[in-house]
Amino acid sequence: MAELKVLVSGTGRMGRQVAAAVLAEPGMTPAAYVDGLAERGALDGMPVFRDAAIALDEAKPDVVVDFTNAAWTPAIAREALQRGVPLVIGTTGLSQEFMGWLERETAARGVGAVVAANFAISAVLMMHFARVAARFFDHAEIIELHHDQKVDSPSGTAKATAEGMLAARGRPFTRPLPELETVPGARGAELGGVSIHAVRLPGLVAHQEVLFGGQGQTLSIRQDSTGRDSFMPGVLLAIREVVQRKGLVVGLEGLLGLA
Numbered sequence: 001m002a003e004l005k006v007l008v009s010g011t012g013r014m015g016r017q018v019a020a021a022v023l024a025e026p027g028m029t030p031a032a033y034v035d036g037l038a039e040r041g042a043l044d045g046m047p048v049f050r051d052a053a054i055a056l057d058e059a060k061p062d063v064v065v066d067f068t069n070a071a072w073t074p075a076i077a078r079e080a081l082q083r084g085v086p087l088v089i090g091t092t093g094l095s096q097e098f099m100g101w102l103e104r105e106t107a108a109r110g111v112g113a114v115v116a117a118n119f120a121i122s123a124v125l126m127m128h129f130a131r132v133a134a135r136f137f138d139h140a141e142i143i144e145l146h147h148d149q150k151v152d153s154p155s156g157t158a159k160a161t162a163e164g165m166l167a168a169r170g171r172p173f174t175r176p177l178p179e180l181e182t183v184p185g186a187r188g189a190e191l192g193g194v195s196i197h198a199v200r201l202p203g204l205v206a207h208q209e210v211l212f213g214g215q216g217q218t219l220s221i222r223q224d225s226t227g228r229d230s231f232m233p234g235v236l237l238a239i240r241e242v243v244q245r246k247g248l249v250v251g252l253e254g255l256l257g258l259a
């Protein structure tokens with residue numbers, strides 16, 4: 001089989017890690033970068049395009065992998081799908097409106113797309129175990145911990161975890177509120193009765209703990225990504241899968257047989 005040519009959308013921390021992982025992986029090769037905010041015309045021995053349409057027409061990729069910003073992802077997705085190029089999207093904070101459009105557009109065009117809030121297989125398992133546990137506990141809280149440069153709070157993973165727990169359970173969790181809140185927001189954000197606490201510190205990468213409480217017992221499910229390389233096996237799997245699929249797959253679970 002011919003080498004899969006990958007256009008990497010984003011020259012940030014994740015984009016460059018993806019380009020290196022694709023370069024090291026047999027059967028695929030990074031063709032170019034595209035980044036709407038890029039300052040340089042070349043990086044890591046590859047061209048860097050600023051315009052999505054030009055990048056696609058020049059690089060002629062088989063797959064686009066996007067790790068950028070929710071403001072940019074719709075632009076690259078629109079241009080890629082118009083050309084029948086499948087997408088692997090890791091950018092978080094995407095709007096419901098965009099996700100709805102992506103689902104309709106991939107189905108109508110018969111092109112594949114994978115959107116995953118977390119490509120670390122350990123994180124996908126953590127979310128899976130949290131969904132299983134959600135049926136057996138009325139109280140749950142999420143503590144997510146990330147590096148201090150992260151733009152969105154809470155993390156896409158924390159939101160996806162809480163939403164998955166709610167869907168598995170079919171009703172909201174019980175969330176006790178203090179009679180007196182001496183510091184506003186002390187109980188964290190709330191999604192369906194799940195309190196979500198976002199920690200931002202230099203030195204962290206991506207970590208999450210899901211805590212359940214019941215009569216005389218608690219359950220903690222903890223996942224740690226200690227480096228961005230933790231996301232690469234999931235991204236490489238998604239690249240191989242997306243070229244064979246039609247329509248939208250949300251979450252790596254669907255590719256791991258956990259859905």
Ligand SMILES: NC(=O)c1ccc[n+]([C@@H]2O[C@H](COP(=O)([O-])OP(=O)(O)OC[C@H]3O[C@@H](n4cnc5c(N)ncnc54)[C@H](O)[C@@H]3O)[C@@H](O)[C@H]2O)c1
Nearest residue numbers: 011012013014036037067068069072090091092117118119
């Ligand atoms: N799904 C996962 O497993 C996973 C893992 C880590 C990070 N992420 C997400 O990936 C994204 C990128 O993370 P990162 O650490 O590489 O960030 P980063 O800040 O290092 O890089 C972001 C890139 O996006 C580009 N960009 C930002 N805003 C833009 C805009 N408006 N128009 C065009 N380009 C723009 C920047 O130029 C930069 O190249 C974030 O959304 C992050 O939450 C997802």
